[in-house]
Amino acid sequence: MKFAARFRLIACVAAATFACGAHADELTGTLKKIHDDGAITLGVREASIPFAYSDDGHTIGYSYTIALRIVDEIKKVLGMSDLKVREIVVTSANRVPMLLNNQIDLECGSTTHTVERESQVAFSDSFFQYAVRMIARKKSGISDFADLAGKPVVTTAGTSDERLLRKLNSEKQLNMRITATRDHPEAFAAVRSDRAVAFVMDEPLLHGLKAAEAHPEDYVITGTPIGYEAYACMFRKGDAPMRDVVNGVISRMQTSGEAERLYNVWFTQPIPPHGTNLNFPLSAEMRELFAHPNDKALD
Incomplete structure (x- = not known):
């Protein structure tokens, strides 16, 4: 991608406005794939409570909500308010291969960012330690x-x-x-x-x-x-425009206080399907992460 086009994409992310849809000829990587497909495919978990899990046939959870925030931002960057969202269930064993095989575009569940996995995939800023x-x-x-x-x-x-x-x-x-x-x-x-x-x-x-x-x-x-360790969203390696969009969303959520409010919904209050409360208050390490977003593996 030429510098001017790349700069325009980054500016669109920062502006977060529908009026700043990227031109198709400026797109590369995952954003181009999503644009051309007219859809984004999320890898979702069935039973990673409270991060991403199925409740009455619908995916819900802390990290799933983050994934939807990222989807909203991609819609703005691409100028595609009608972008379709598809979901494919992934497991711990197949989530990386499914990303590498282009079966999914983004996975925000309970995937640990490790140095070893960096050789295959890219990770966003951490959203949980x-x-x-x-x-x-x-x-x-x-x-x-x-x-x-x-x-x-x-x-x-x-x-x-x-x-x-x-x-x-x-x-x-x-x-x-x-x-x-x-x-x-x-x-x-x-x-x-x-x-x-x-x-x-x-x-x-x-x-x-x-x-x-x-x-x-x-x-x-x-x-x-x-x-x-730390959880992060996972996307294809070497995709700087996708990284800019994903990390922009996560860092804004964390530094604005939105991430802490979301955390309290899923970890300190009753959650579906049985109205149970995990009673897992925000740690000092998590507060530090929210204050200083980063994409470092902890292993």
């Missing part, structure tokens, strides 16, 4: 990872958590019997049915699963964190 811990039955007496030695433990396939858990198992010689399942609900079901003593995963996702239980008091989220 968290610790990797575990959930177990309260009656099990498990309080930290050393208690998992020799026991069956579950995590979700294709996640950074699986890598961290297997690394811990090897380095500490814990001899855990690790199983990686297709999705988060399947993993938690293994703990519920006592086929595994613990489910190792991102702490906010564990709070979402616990809150959805009929008897959440039966479970405890515990363990010294085995890692600290």
Whole structure:
């Protein structure tokens, strides 16, 4: 893209006005694909509560709302108020291949920004920082990872958590019997049915699963964190115009206070489908992220 055209696109993003639709001959990458298709395809999750999940056939959630804000901005930049929005369900295992194969254009769910993944895809400014811990039955007496030695433990396939858990198992010689399942609900079901003593995963996702239980008091989220990571939206690598649009939306949401208000809706108030409250207040690390948006991996 020529400098003048690139500058015009960036100016359109900053102006955030329908009157600043980009000309088709100025577009490249994902924005051109979206323009030519007349639609944007979002990769969505079915059960990443409260980030992106299905409720009565419709996708909702904290990060899904961010994705819709980005869609609104793309409509303005392209001057396409009637842009169609398509959704394709993705999993932890197939979300990267589906992006690389052009089956989706953007994914804002519960995808961890890692240095390893940067070789394949691009990440937006982070929208969530968290610790990797575990959930177990309260009656099990498990309080930290050393208690998992020799026991069956579950995590979700294709996640950074699986890598961290297997690394811990090897380095500490814990001899855990690790199983990686297709999705988060399947993993938690293994703990519920006592086929595994613990489910190792991102702490906010564990709070979402616990809150959805009929008897959440039966479970405890515990363990010294085995890692600290950040979620971000994912799009195709080397696409500067798309990055400018996506990061512009996220940074404005965070520095304006909109992101904190959105956070409170999904993490400190009752949410669908059962009106449960995660009781997961904004951390000091998240406040710092909102004050200084950035796209750095934490691993």
